Amino acid sequence: MSAATDETVRPAPATGRDPDRLARVVLYALLLLGVVITLSPLVWTAASSFRPSGEILRQGSWLTGTWTGENFRALWSDPLFPRYFLNSVVVSAAIVAGNIVLASGVGYALAKLPFPGRRLVFGAVLVTFMIPSLMLFVPLFVTVAFLNMTNTYAGLILPFLVTPLGVFVMRQFIGQLPDELLEAARIDGAGEGRIFFRIVFPLCRPAIATVGILSFVTSWNNLLWPLVVAQREEMYTLPVALATLSSSEGAVSYGPLMAGSLVTILPIVIVFIFFQRYFVAGIASTGIK
Amino acid sequence: MQRSQAIAGWAFSLPFVLVFLVFSAWPILWSLFMSFTNMTSRDLRDPFYVDFVGLENFARVLGDPDFRRAMLVTAAIAVVAVPVTIVVALLIAVALNRGIRRFKTFFRTAFYVPVVTSIVAIAVVWTLLFDRNGVVNGLLDTVGIDGPDWLGDTTWALPTVTLLVIWRLFGLIMVLFLAGLQAIPDDLYEAAEIDGAGTWRRLFSITVPLMVPSILLATVLLTVAIIQVFEEPYVITQGGPLGSTTSAAMYIFNEFGYGRYAAASAASYLLFAFIAFLSFLQFRLLRSRT
Numbered sequence: 001m002s003a004a005t006d007e008t009v010r011p012a013p014a015t016g017r018d019p020d021r022l023a024r025v026v027l028y029a030l031l032l033l034g035v036v037i038t039l040s041p042l043v044w045t046a047a048s049s050f051r052p053s054g055e056i057l058r059q060g061s062w063l064t065g066t067w068t069g070e071n072f073r074a075l076w077s078d079p080l081f082p083r084y085f086l087n088s089v090v091v092s093a094a095i096v097a098g099n100i101v102l103a104s105g106v107g108y109a110l111a112k113l114p115f116p117g118r119r120l121v122f123g124a125v126l127v128t129f130m131i132p133s134l135m136l137f138v139p140l141f142v143t144v145a146f147l148n149m150t151n152t153y154a155g156l157i158l159p160f161l162v163t164p165l166g167v168f169v170m171r172q173f174i175g176q177l178p179d180e181l182l183e184a185a186r187i188d189g190a191g192e193g194r195i196f197f198r199i200v201f202p203l204c205r206p207a208i209a210t211v212g213i214l215s216f217v218t219s220w221n222n223l224l225w226p227l228v229v230a231q232r233e234e235m236y237t238l239p240v241a242l243a244t245l246s247s248s249e250g251a252v253s254y255g256p257l258m259a260g261s262l263v264t265i266l267p268i269v270i271v272f273i274f275f276q277r278y279f280v281a282g283i284a285s286t287g288i289k
Numbered sequence: 290m291q292r293s294q295a296i297a298g299w300a301f302s303l304p305f306v307l308v309f310l311v312f313s314a315w316p317i318l319w320s321l322f323m324s325f326t327n328m329t330s331r332d333l334r335d336p337f338y339v340d341f342v343g344l345e346n347f348a349r350v351l352g353d354p355d356f357r358r359a360m361l362v363t364a365a366i367a368v369v370a371v372p373v374t375i376v377v378a379l380l381i382a383v384a385l386n387r388g389i390r391r392f393k394t395f396f397r398t399a400f401y402v403p404v405v406t407s408i409v410a411i412a413v414v415w416t417l418l419f420d421r422n423g424v425v426n427g428l429l430d431t432v433g434i435d436g437p438d439w440l441g442d443t444t445w446a447l448p449t450v451t452l453l454v455i456w457r458l459f460g461l462i463m464v465l466f467l468a469g470l471q472a473i474p475d476d477l478y479e480a481a482e483i484d485g486a487g488t489w490r491r492l493f494s495i496t497v498p499l500m501v502p503s504i505l506l507a508t509v510l511l512t513v514a515i516i517q518v519f520e521e522p523y524v525i526t527q528g529g530p531l532g533s534t535t536s537a538a539m540y541i542f543n544e545f546g547y548g549r550y551a552a553a554s555a556a557s558y559l560l561f562a563f564i565a566f567l568s569f570l571q572f573r574l575l576r577s578r579t
Contacts, residue, residue, distance in 0.1 A: 023488070027388045034381065035399040038456070042406065044424070045414045056417065098304075105301040114291070115298025121306060128313045130568050134517045134538050135561045138545050138553045139316035139323060145333050159312040162305040192297030221407040223520050228545070239409040243524050246413045254417065261410035272405045276398055279405070 042265065049262040053255035071259035078256070083234055084241040085263065088220060091156045091237060095219040096212050098161035103211060104204055106162065107170025108196050112182060122171075128164040133224060141228050155229045156237070160219060166211045173207035174200060209278045217268055238264045324555040330548030339551075346555035356556060358532060359540035365447060366536065367515040370454045375507055378459045382466035383496060387478070397467070401460040408457060412524035416440060419449050443533040446526050450534045453521045458514065462507045469503035470496070502574065509571040513564055 048056045049072070055065045075081045109115065110122050140159060141150075149155035177200065185195045201208075223239045230236050236244070242260055272279060319336075324346050326339040350356050381400060385393050403411075418424045419439035426436035439449045473496065481491050497504075519538035522528055528535035528543070535543070537560055544553035 024389065027384055028392075031381070031384060031389070031396050035396065038400055038403060038460075041411050041414045041418065041456075042402065044418065045410065048414070048417075057420070057422065102304040106305040109298040109301035113294045113298035113301070115295040115302075118298060121302050124306070124309045124314070128309055130565070131313060131317060132513070132517050132561065132564055134519065134541065135320070135557045135564075136313070136316055138541070138550055138557060139320035140312060141545070142319065142323070142328075142333065142336055142550065143312065143316050146336060158308065162308045167305055192294060192301075196301070217405050221405075221409075223409055223523075224542075239407055242407075242409045242413060246409075246416065246524065247527050254413075257413055261407075261413045264407045264410040268405050268407065269402060272402065273398065276394075276401070279401070 042269075045258055045261050045265065048254070049258040051255065051258075053253040056254045056258065071255040072263075074256045075259050075263070080233055080236075081241070081256075081260065084236050084238050087153075087156075087230075087235060088238040088264075090153060091226070092216055092219040094153070094157045095160045096216050098157070099163055099166035099215040100208050100212050102162045103166030104170045104174070104201060104208065105196065106167045107172075107174050107207075108200050110167070110171045111175040112177075112179070112200075113192065125164045125167050125171075129168065137224055137228055140225075144229055150229055151232045151235045153235075156226055156235070159225070160215075160222075163215060163218075166215060169211050169214075170204065170207055173204060177203060206278070209275060213271060213275050213278050216271060220264075220268055320554045320557060323551050324558055326551050328551045328554075330550060332550075342551075346551045347559065350552055350556045350559065355532065355535070356537075356540055359535050359537045362447065362533070362535060363516060363518065363537040366451050366454060366518060367512055369448075369451050370458070370515055371508055371511045374455050374459045374462055374511055375504060377455070378462035378507070379466055379497075379500065379504070381459075382463050382470055383492060385463075386467060386470040397464070400463055403457050404460040406457075408453070408520040409524050411453070411456075412521070415449075415453055416525050440526055441530055443530050446530055446534045450522050450526060453525065454515065454518060457521070458511060462511065465507055465510075466500065466503055469500055473499050506571065506574050509567050509574065513567050513571070516560060516564055516567075 050067050050069065051065055052068055052070065106121075106125075110118060110125070144150055144155045144159070147155075149158070181199060182195055185199055190198070221239060222237075223243060226237045226240045227243065230240055238260070242257070242264060245257060245260070323339075325341055325343060327342050327345075328336065328339045332339050381396075385396055389396075420426075421438040421441065423439075425439065429436040437445045439445045477495050478491055481495060486494065517538050518536045519542065522534040522536050522539055523542070526534045528539045537556075541553050541556045541560070544556060
C-alpha cells in the first residue's frame with residue numbers, strides 16, 4: 001500500500017517542480033543579464049585601456065582590433081602620472097593607518113574606560129558622523145588655508161585621520177569584549193596602554209579589517225576634498241587628475257585616460273573581492289542593518 | 290586605578306578630540322559665522338577682517354535663480370532615482386534571498402562593485418558610452434532608434450546623470466534589503482505556499498509589508514545621499530549643458546570657486562537644515578526598528 005502511494009505520489013512533485021525549474025533558469029538568466037549591464041562600464045574601461053586611442057571611439061572593434069600596452073607605457077612615462085599615483089597611495093595609506101591605530105584607541109576608551117567627559121566625546125563622534133562633507137568643505141578649506149596646509153599631504157590627510165565611522169565601529173566591537181579579560185590583566189598589574197596594545201588591539205582584527213577597508217575605499221575614491229585642497233598639479237590624487245583631464249577642453253587622448261581609469265579602479269575592486277565579507281560587516285555595524 | 294583609567298581614557302581620546310576640534314567643530318562654527326559676513330577668497334589671509342551683513346547671503350542665495358534651478362535639478366534626480374533604486378534593489382534582493390540557491394555570493398559581489406568604484410574613473414567611460422556616436426547610440430541604431438546626444442542635450446543630460454547615480458547606489462540598498470529579508474521567518478512563506486499563494490502574491494502580501502521599515506530607511510538614506518550629489522554631474526557634464534545638471538552641491542562648489550565663501554556657507558547651511566531634518570527622521574526609523 002505504502003509502496004503504491006509512493007509510486008503514484010512521487011511523479012506529482014516532479015511535474016510540479018518543472019515550472020519552478022523553468023522560473024529559476026529565467027531568474028538566473030535575468031540576474032546574469034543584470035550583472036552584465038552593471039559591470040559593462042568596468043569591462044569597457046578595462047578593454048579600452050588596451051586599445052590604441054584611435055580605436056576606442058570606433059565601434060565593432062571589440063574582437064578584431066589591436067591590443068596594446070602602449071597606454072600604460074604612456075602613463076608611466078608621463079611626467080606627473082606616477083606622482084598622482086604616489087599621492088593617492090600616500091594619502092590613503094596614512095588615512096588607513098591613522099584610522100586603524102588611533103580610532104581603535106578612541107574606541108577602547110569609549111567602550112571600556114570610565115573617564116570624565118566620555119559622553120561628551122561620544123557625542124562629538126555622533127555629531128561629526130552626521131555632518132555631511134558637502135557642508136564642511138568651504139570652512140574646512142578656510143581653516144586649512146589659515147594653517148598654511150593647502151597643497152600639502154597634511155592638508156589632504158589630517159581632516160580624515162580619525163574618522164567618526166572608524167571610532168564608532170571600533171567602539172561597538174570592543175564593547176562586546178568581556179570585561180573579565182581586562183580585569184584579569186589589571187589585577188596582574190598591567191597598565192592601560194599595555195592592556196590596549198597587548199590584549200584589546202590583537203583581538204580587534206575583524207573590526208580593524210572593516211575600518212581599514214572602509215577608510216581605504218573612501219580616501220582612495222575621494223574627489224571633493226583633494227579637488228579643493230590640492231591646487232598644484234604635483235599634489236593631485238588620481239581622482240582629481242582624472243576629473244581634470246577628462247573635463248579639460250583640449251583634445252583628450254582616450255587611451256591613456258582609460259588606462260588611468262583602470263589603475264584607479266583596480267586596487268579597490270581587488271581589495272573588495274578578497275575582503276568583501278568585511279564590507280558587509282561594515283554596513284551591518286554602522287547601524288544600517 | 291580609577292585615576293589611571295581616567296588619564297588613559299583622555300590620552301586615547303586625544304587624537305580624535307584634536308581632529309574634531311580643528312577640522313570639524315571649528316569649521317562648522319566658522320561657517321555659521323561666515324554666512325553672516327561678506328567673506329570672499331580675498332579675505333583668506335585675514336579671515337577676521339570681514340563685515341557683518343546679517344541675512345543678506347541667505348536672501349541672495351534664496352533669490353538666486355541658479356540656486357533655485359540647482360534645487361530643482363537635485364529634487365528631479367531624487368524623485369526618479371529614489372524609487373527606481375529601491376525597486377531595482379528590492380527585486381534583486383528578493384531574487385537572491387529566496388529565488389536562487391547557488392552563486393548568491395557571486396551575484397551579491399557583482400552588484401555591489403559599483404558602490405566601491407571610483408565615480409570619476411567610471412565617468413570617463415560613461416561619457417564615451419553616451420557620446421553622440423557612442424556605444425549606446427550604436428546599440429539603439431541596430432534596433433532602428435536614432436539616439437539623442439545624451440550628454441549635450443538639455444533634455445537628456447539629467448536622465449543620463451541620474452542613471453549613473455542609480456548605478457552607483459543600488460548595490461548598497463540591495464545589501465541593506467538582504468539583511469532585512471533574512472530576518473523574515475521562513476515559516477511565513479511556507480504557510481503561504483500551503484495556502485496556495487503564488488510567487489507574486491507572496492512578494493506583495495508578505496515581503497513588501499514586512500520590508501516597509503527597511504524601505505523607509507532606504508528612502509531617507511538615498512535622499513540624504515542624493516542631496517549631496519556632486520561627483521556624477523561634476524565629472525560627466527560639468528553641470529551643463531546650460532546648467533541643466535548643476536546639482537545643489539555643484540552650486541555650492543561653484544560659489545566657492547568664484548570665491549564667494551560667505552554665499553557658499555549660507556547655501557551649505559540651507560541644505561544642511563534639510564539634511565538634518567532627514568537624519569533626524571532616519572534616527573527615528575532606526576529606533577523604531579530595534
